[in-house]
Amino acid sequence: xxxxxxxxxxxxxxxxxxxxxxxxxxxxxxxxxxxxxxxxxxxxxxxxxxxxxxxxxxxxxxxxxxxxxxxxxxxxxxxxxxxxxxxxxxxxxxxxxxxxxxxxxxxxxxxxxxxxxxxxxxxxxxxxxxxxxxxxxxxxxxxxxxxxxxxxxxxxxxxxxxxxxxxxxxxxxxxxxxxxxxxxxxxxxxxxxxxxx
Numbered sequence: 001x002x003x004x005x006x007x008x009x010x011x012x013x014x015x016x017x018x019x020x021x022x023x024x025x026x027x028x029x030x031x032x033x034x035x036x037x038x039x040x041x042x043x044x045x046x047x048x049x050x051x052x053x054x055x056x057x058x059x060x061x062x063x064x065x066x067x068x069x070x071x072x073x074x075x076x077x078x079x080x081x082x083x084x085x086x087x088x089x090x091x092x093x094x095x096x097x098x099x100x101x102x103x104x105x106x107x108x109x110x111x112x113x114x115x116x117x118x119x120x121x122x123x124x125x126x127x128x129x130x131x132x133x134x135x136x137x138x139x140x141x142x143x144x145x146x147x148x149x150x151x152x153x154x155x156x157x158x159x160x161x162x163x164x165x166x167x168x169x170x171x172x173x174x175x176x177x178x179x180x181x182x183x184x185x186x187x188x189x190x191x192x193x194x195x196x197x
Contacts, residue, residue, distance in 0.1 A: 001051055002026075002049050002051045002060060003048070003049060004046065004047065004048055004049060005019045005021055005026055005028065005045075005046070005047045005049055005060075005062065006021065006044070006045075006046045007019045007020050007021035007022070007026075007044070007045065008020045008042060008043070008044060008045065009038060009039055009040070009041055009042065009043055009044075009045040010025055010041065010042070011025075011041070012035070012038060012041065014030075014032065014035050015029050015030055015031070015032070015035065015087060015091070016028065016029050016030070017030055017035070017038065017045075017047075017062065019045055019047065019062075026060055027060065028047060028049065028060045028061065028062035029059065029060070029061050029062070029083075029087060030047070030061070030062045030063065030087075031063070031068070031072075031087045031088075031089075031090035031091045032090075032091035032092075033064070033068065033090050033091060033093075033094050033095075034047070034062060034063050034064040034068065034090075035091075037064045047062035047063060047064070048062070048063045048064075048065065048066050048068070048069040049061060049062050049063070049069070050063075050069055050072060050073060052083055059083065061083060061087070063090075065095070067095045067096075068090060068094075068095045070095075071090065071095040071098060071099070071132055072086050072087075072090060074128055074131050074132060075089060075090075075124075075128075077127070078123060078124060078127045078128065079123065079127075080120060080123065081120070081124070084115075085115050085116070088113060088114055088115050088116075089113055089116065092112075092113040092114070093109075093113070095132070098132060099132035102124060102125055102128045102129060102132055103129065103130075103132075105125050105129075107121045107122060107125065110124055110125070153174055153177075153186070155183045155186075156170075156173075156174060156177070156181075156183060156186040156187050156190055157170045157171070157174060159183075159187050160173060160187070160190055160191075160194070163191075165194060169194060170190075173190035173191075173193050173194050174186075174190065176189070176190070176193050177189055177190060
């Protein structure tokens, strides 16, 4: 399996590019979202790839990021969605936009993509709900990503609550802390402030 190409960009003819890797020119089909991020001709390029083996051809698809490739792989698992339609979808929406559209069940937006009708849009939502990542986290039904990693301030507040302070006291203590303070240092400073108070 060819998982990644690192080489020199030799040709750009949307949706296809040619990447020279050690003297071998690989023809790679890319979505427009990747195409727009490509460097100039004869510049170094890295593409995450998916190899599709058919009876009559070996086809290579390239993507600017792992997330985009993973989205493509999820798309082609959906019944009735081939590689060509998957590329069209990723040309119309970024991986993040698609994940949010699926999570928020935005049939209107999905069916506005060329080649995608209302029924196909509904099938995409049904089969991909909870499977697509956006910004490194899985998109949830609210249309927003799951909560990112907790911030240090959350941990500091939770520690203060666990020590018996109320939410009002914890919130007041957090306001006195310097920006970008670490958790343990933040707890120490917050306690110092609360004891003084």
